Amino acid sequence: MVKASNNTVLHVADVHKTFGGLHALADVDLAIEEGKTHAIIGPNGAGKSTLLNVIVGKLAPTRGTVVLDGEVLTGKSPHEINQMGVARVFQTPEIFPDLSVFDNVMAPAFAKRDGSFKINIFNSLQSEKDIAQEAEEIIVDFGLEPMINTHAGALSRGHKRRLELAMCLIQKPRILLLDEPTAGMSRHDTNTTIDLLKKIKSTGMTKIIIEHDMHVVFSLADKVSVLAQGRIIAEGSPDEIRANPKVKEAYLGESSE
Amino acid sequence: MFNIPKKDAITFVLFAIVVLTMPIWLAPLGASYPGLLQKFAIYALLAVGYNILFGLTGYLSFGHAAFLGVGSYAAVWSFKLLSMNPVLALVFAIFFSGLFALAIGFISLRRSGIYFSILTLAFAQMSYKLAYSVLSPITHGENGLQLTLQDPRAIDMMFIERGSSLPTSSLFGIPMNGYAGFYFCAVILLIGFFIAQKITSSPFGMMLKGIKSNEDRMNYTGFNTKPYMLTAFVISGIYAGVAGGLLSITDPLAGAERMQWTASGELVLMTILGGVGTLVGPVIGAWIIKYFENIFSAFNESVLHNFFAFLPDNFESIVVLISSKFVGEGWHLTLGLMFVLVVVFLPGGIMEGVRRISARFSNRKDPSKGEEVIDPENLPKPDLKKGE
Structure with missing residues (x-):
């Protein structure tokens, strides 16, 4: 279990989410640090969007809590969570x-x-x-x-x-959640978006970014968590993740660029 | 509080002129008599209020007739118990219709879309049936709620003697029937229109439009949409209550048929016909429907014979035979066809037609092709970057 340190903004503590018999999220533990860009990667169906949905209050976790600056978000409705400082960009623009x-x-x-x-x-x-x-x-x-x-x-x-x-x-917002901000974009637009996000990063805003595009992840993220079948299988700096054999097997291996 | 954008101020002044001169410009159309003029003003107010809910938030209520009915009953009870003063009657109508809208809205707004519509319809039909049965002591069932000589009229009795004939509602000694009644209704309509303008151009109005456009996004943006919806529902219910109150003020008789679902349906037709979401559209829709209902339905064959007298005799009788199916009893047919044509060709209602025509006049220089009129506001701007 990840210990929430002093500069943790958002702490996803031991979150489980099951849909019927399916474990969409299991023992997910994340500590998002102040001012950092934390990327969550993983193959399709790994539970990335479910995790965001749990954070913004769209889904209630089966077990576990989400804590923002010491305040529990779990059980609150989306508008309350937004008022506490969580803003989200959706996969298809809302x-x-x-x-x-x-x-x-x-x-x-x-x-x-x-x-x-x-x-x-x-x-x-x-x-x-x-x-x-x-x-x-x-x-x-x-x-x-x-x-x-x-x-x-x-x-x-x-x-x-x-x-x-x-x-x-x-x-x-206190923390910005980005759900595949470059999905379906051309390389040119992706680069423009990366520049835009880098600009936001320089303001010191804390971000969680879900992304398929490794180019985006490695140019933006300070820390990467790899999600596979609802579990976090690896966590570390982009370079560590790139070198991790477990990640290569679960993810990079099948969709390396 | 009274500052409104310049464009809205111009609209309001023009609208006021049109409403206040109705007795003049409706005369050539054969509709300039007080009873109908009053209805024009009252139903316009009803439609303006309905549009605050349906036009701004997109929630389709099929139960507004209930609020109209509650307003009518409340006003008549205010006459019976307290005074013939129309302002007091309106206060009564506002209070009770607001309370009623709060209760129905609170429950109906737990659902959206078709389920919301069905819930409001169910409540309205329930009110209608109850008015005929269980609630007869309050509504006087099929006879309708009427004034009687024995009514207490507590406040009035302090100042005047009980007369030998039924009193009429009056303000400063001016009886609220005839043209005075129309002008009273017209002033209330203008106040209602002004408030609707304020709401539409306010941040609150923008939130309502946001709910219509993307309710989920509103929630993720930090808005609690439920109280916004409930406020809009109650405001629009109060408009209907005031309209019902005015019906009783100009003619102190309230019947349960005002609460029937067809009355709610008519309101939906008015709004769609005129233009959902526009301020003036629902008013135009209301006027057209009331005009058809009262004037068109009174046309008979002799009127048509006069109208087509210039045609050769044989031809005339054929024309009269065909057109007679569309007037008199057949006025619903004309209205229905008109509704179909509007919905198919002008989904934005008559106001969209007006916009298209004015767009055509302002774009005269470019030879626009066919029916397509391009609204420059809606035109997607060319993407400056390549690659999308």
Whole structure:
């Protein structure tokens, strides 16, 4: 069992998740350290997405707890967990397709400022100058300003992903979860995304990243955990993982690039 | 509190002018009589309120007729027990419909999609049946709730003597029937429209649109969507209650048939016909349906003969024979065909038609091909980078 040290932000403690007879996660123990990018890799069906779903409150673990800064997340609903500082980027971008890019970015900023529920009827959106300015800055940062008034549903897939990332980052989360942020991207776009994520990394934000693309993992991660059949089979620095024979057998061997 | 974006202010002023001049511009259409004008204002208010739920959040309620009914009964009871003052009656209607919406919403909103619709429908039908049976002491069942000479009217009796005829609701001595009744309803409609505008352009309104667009994302973004939905449901239920109250104010008789599911269905039709999610659309939808129901249904063959008198005799009788199937009793046929045409060709309702026409006028220079009108807002912007 991994001991949570002082600089642990998120501690996944002994989490089990079973679906019927299937052990999707077994004895999963992870300590995510402050300011680090922790990659979780593993073959399809290893339980990577299940793990993220447990952290954000979409699934309740069968056993075990998830602790963020000493507070237990397990049993809380997704909006409470987000309010505590967990933001997630999904494998297929989850945005508001019917709202403009601007509104897409403003909404999370409101959640951050006003909490999970507030009847704010007397102000118009235009009069919320602080939030509008904050949203505009991040939209410019992410190179989305040419489409600021476009309906988000009309964006290209790459832009949708970038928008979703902007939506998460405007909340300045304690920890950011990224579920295959480059899945389905061309090499060029993958590299752009890596640069973007490196930029975020330099701000000292703690991140968990699930990824298939080893190029992405080895250029971003400080630490890598390998998940296979619901268990963590190895953990270490990218170089250690690359050299680990167990990992090669379970994972790298079958899909090495 | 009263500052609204400039575009909304212009819409509001134009809307106010259109509503307040209704007695003038409806005259050539044969619809300028107080009873119908009142209905135009009342059902427009109902549709505006319904749109706050259905248009903004996408939750389709099939039970709003129940709130309309509760508002009607509450208003009549306020007349019977306290006073003929219409403002007090509206307060009663708001309170009870709000309470009712809170209870029904709390339970129905445990589910979404079709299950939510079915739950609201079940509650409304239950209310309708109960009004006829168990609740007859309150609703007076099939006879409907009416004023009587023996009503206590506690507040009124402190100031005036009991008359020998049934009283009418009045504000500052102005009886709330005829044109005065219409203007009272019109003012309430304008207030309701203004509030709906405020909601739509507020952060709260944006959250409701976010729920419609992607409720899961709202949750992962830190919003607790349940209380947002419940608030929207109660606000929209109160609008229906106020509309019901106004029906009683202009004609103090409340019957259970107002709560029947067809009334809720009509409301859905109004909103879809006019344009879901737009502010003005549901109002237009309400007016069209009320116009058809009251004017079109009154057309008979002699009206048609007059209308087609310019045609040669034989031809005229054929035309009259065919068109007579679409008016009078057959007005539902016309309305149904119109609804089908709108849904098939203008899924955004009549407001989408208006938008397309105005887009065509503003894009005159480029020779647009065929029916396709490109909304520049929705046009995917070319990706600057290659490779996607």
